[in-house]
Each structure stands twice: as C-alpha cells, then as structure tokens.
Amino acid sequence: MSIWWSLHLRREAASVPLARRLLLGAMETAGVDPDVSFDLSLALSEACANAVEHGGTGGPGATSPGYRVTAFLDGERCRIEVTDSGPGFPARQKRRAAPQNVLAHPTAQTPACAESGRGLGLIAELSDHADFRNRPGRGAMVRFDKVLKWREDALLRAS
Template sequence: MSIWWSLHLRREAASVPLARRLLLGTMETAGVDPDISFELSVALTEACANAVEHGGDRNTGDTGDASEAYRVTAYLDGETCHIEVADSGPGFPAGQPALVRRAAQDEENGRGLRLIEELADHVHFGNRTTRGGAVVTFDKIVKWRADAPLALT
C-alpha cells in the first residue's frame, strides 16, 4: 500500500506547521518509526520555510499571482518516503542549484538546506524548467514500528 498527498499552500508562515502536522499524522497512522518521522518533519519544515521566505517574485509585489503559493507533495511507498517542495520564486542561482551555502556558526540564517541534507538519505536542489522556481526533493528509507498497520515487510 502507498500513501500520496499534495498540498497547494499560500506563502505564509502559518502554512509551514500545517504541512508538518499532516506529514507527522500520516507517518504515525502508517506506523513509521517516530524518529524517522521527526527527521522528515524537520527537513520538510526547512524546505517549506525556504519556500515561504524565498519562493515569490518580490519584484511583482506578490499581488495574488502564483508566486504567493508553493506546493508540497509527499508519498510513502514501500520502504521510502519521498517529499518535494516547489515554489515559483527566482530559483537557485543559475548553474549552481546543487550548491548549498555553508552558514557560519553564529549566522541566524542559511542552515536549512544543509540540515535537509543531513536528515534525508537523498537530496536534490534544482529549478523548475517551466514557470521558474526552486524545487527541493528528498527521500529517506523508513523504519516501521513493530505494530505498523501499513508496513510492507
């Protein structure tokens, strides 16, 4: 059995915990190990926070167009959870979408992408080819609780 969901969210701070809670609830219901669920939820939180902060075209003033939204898609299939967060902003720097900035220890910002890399098994930072925007995809091999109702072991 697989579980798939997709959210179209406004670029507002309140949307980030909504996506996180949906992921955590899905993982708990499916029977995914809580430590894995937590790691994925932190990675999702960072990706969504980046979409909220950087995912719009600031030159247009965000006047109700697509730049006010971002998309979260997740699926749990077999032993893998795959998550994608896509926005309509300027995207990653041309020719360097995989470059992850290393934040200094005392910096307040700049650690999110690095944290996603540390928490997930596979990560890809790229740009959408149509309509622009950044895409962050990551996946992780899941462990199941002993009493997991959806485990495919």
C-alpha cells in the same frame, strides 16, 4: 499499500506547521518509526520555510503566492517534494569549467552565528538523498527522500 498527498499552500508562515503536522499524522498513522518521522518532518519544515521566505511574489496583484508540497510514503521509502514559483536558487559563481546553472552546494559551511542559510544543508543531512533544482521560469524544487523504518504495529509496513 501507499499514501500520496499533495498540498497547495499559501506563502505564509502558518503554512509550515500545517504541512509538518499533516506529514507527522500520516506517518504516525501508518506506523513509521518516530525518529524517521521527526527527521523527515524537520526537513519538510526547512523546505517549506525556504519556500515561504524565497518563493516569489506571484506577479502583480498577488497577495500571497503559494507553493506545493507533495509526499509519497510507499513501502520502504518516503519522498517529499516542495516547489515554489520564486526566482530559484542562486547560481554558483563562475569558476573554471563549472556550468553557470550549477547550484551552490547546500552543505557548504555556514557560520553558526548566521541567521539563515543552513536549511538546505540540514535537509541534506536529515535525508538519505536530497536534490535541489531550479525549474527555469517556474521557481525552485527541493526533493528529498529517506528509507523508512517501521514500528511493530505498523499499518503500511513493507511486505
């Protein structure tokens, strides 16, 4: 058995805890280990907060453009994807032989006193695999996944 869901959320701060609570509820009901659930929910909160803050204007007349959250819980793994319609991630400064569309490495050291800039690094640390991409003309995509651990009474435990 697997669970799949997708949300289209308004680019408002209140959408972040909504997405987090939905993920936590699905994982608790399925029987995912609470530590794994916490890591994934924190990573999701960071990805959603990034989409809310940087997700774009949505064009003329748009009051609150949205972003999309998609989650897959399937046996051994959970994969989460957050996409927005903003300008995308900044390209790395031109360096010798580096492609222009390469994104700055998200785990680069950010000063502890900085008010922002640690979210992508945190997502990378909390997940087993993280992917940060620009979707030319369509915004940014943050995708991350983690191997699941199950409680003894899990409903979806991998067979």
